[in-house]
Amino acid sequence: MNTDLFLIGIDGGGTGTRVVLGDAEGRELAQATSGPSGLGLGIERAWQAIQAASNEAFRIAGITPNWSRCVLGCGLAGVNNRDWLAEFRAQAPSLAALAVESDAYTTLLGAHGGAHGVIVALGTGSVAAVLDGKDEWRLASGFGFPSGDEASGAWLGLRLIVHAQQALDGRVPFDALAQALLERVGAQDRDGLVVWLCEANQTAYASLAPVVFEHRGHPHAANLLSQAGTEIGKIIAALDVSGELPVALCGGLGVPLREYVPSQYQARLRAPLADSAHGALYLARQEAARVVAKFAG
Known part of the structure; x- marks a missing residue:
């Protein structure tokens, strides 16, 4: 692993953004929060919230931010809209790497530590996901208010x-x-x-x-x-x-x-092992490993 890298796990929704800053091995250095970064509220706003929370995490850790050394793992509401997702990627700052998935997926990774299992996320809305024995994941529920999101x-x-x-x-x-x-x-x-x-x-x-x-x-x-x-x-x-x-x-x-x-x-x-932000940090670690393996090969 490139020890010059920093990994950032991002859980972004319609009410707020939580980030976990980690070193190149995924060891947690700091956490921070900011305003909402769900893609439905606007792509520019999403990146502003992500950068604000990330900068605050760097400040808490006593490290000067350098985006070119950062690998971001993002679990965001709204990535199922392919146009929003494409625009989000297009507006990204210069990063070492970027991985973007549904917040349901990062919740799944956090809850089971990347192992096989099911999550049912129950809050204002609801969504569920599984990572099965074939290492494939899929969703259930989460069709939205008012017709869906059962038990929310x-x-x-x-x-x-x-x-x-x-x-x-x-x-x-x-x-x-x-x-x-x-x-x-x-x-x-x-x-x-x-x-x-x-x-x-x-x-x-x-x-x-x-x-x-x-x-x-x-x-x-x-x-x-x-x-x-x-x-x-x-x-x-x-x-x-x-x-x-x-x-x-x-x-x-x-x-x-x-x-x-x-x-x-x-x-x-x-009980969940960890939250969606830590699941996103796990996602960032996976992405960093792919980047390092690519350049090593």
Whole structure:
């Protein structure tokens, strides 16, 4: 390995960017964060966020940045849009090497340390992936809000708010769950709720997810959590027909939803070994090894 290189793992999404700076062997030197770098928010903005976080990591490590000595491994939201990906590569600074994959893939690498396994990432949205025994990886779920992203925060919130709607109409009793939902959205009556609904996006619906866990004993909330667990089970089954690979539930809802995963999958559940940024560092190390092997050959 060329010891003059630095490896940078980048986890970029719609809410923020996390980077892990490593030496040529992948040993961690520093971490830093910055604003969002999901490609859907703009390519120039993505590179600005990546460079800001990377420069901060270098500052923390006490090293002067030199992009020509950097190998970047990027796990980014939006790389499935080939036009965005091509533009992202075209706008890259002068680097030693660049590897770009879906953030689902880097989450997969981080969760299982590059070994075979399944991840189900559960946050505002959801996506799942597998690295199988043939060293091939593929995705499931992640089709996006509002029709997809099963078991995500937005998926739960979209269904949970129905209880408040029906309670205001008298179709179901006005109870503690309905009151909690109205307080969360800042509404006091039907008109106020309609205003919130007309403005609500994926993030707004996901903000209701804590309410479903706070009221997990309520029949409506309990049913939603059970449905979420069932959907997670269906995803696992679709990705691993062998029924043998370890499964990591990742993201902010990974731990809260674990108990709702069907019993036949419980024994295979594992805590993630590392996060997507560290998975991206692993990706950078793989890319650096390819570059070194190319020049050595």
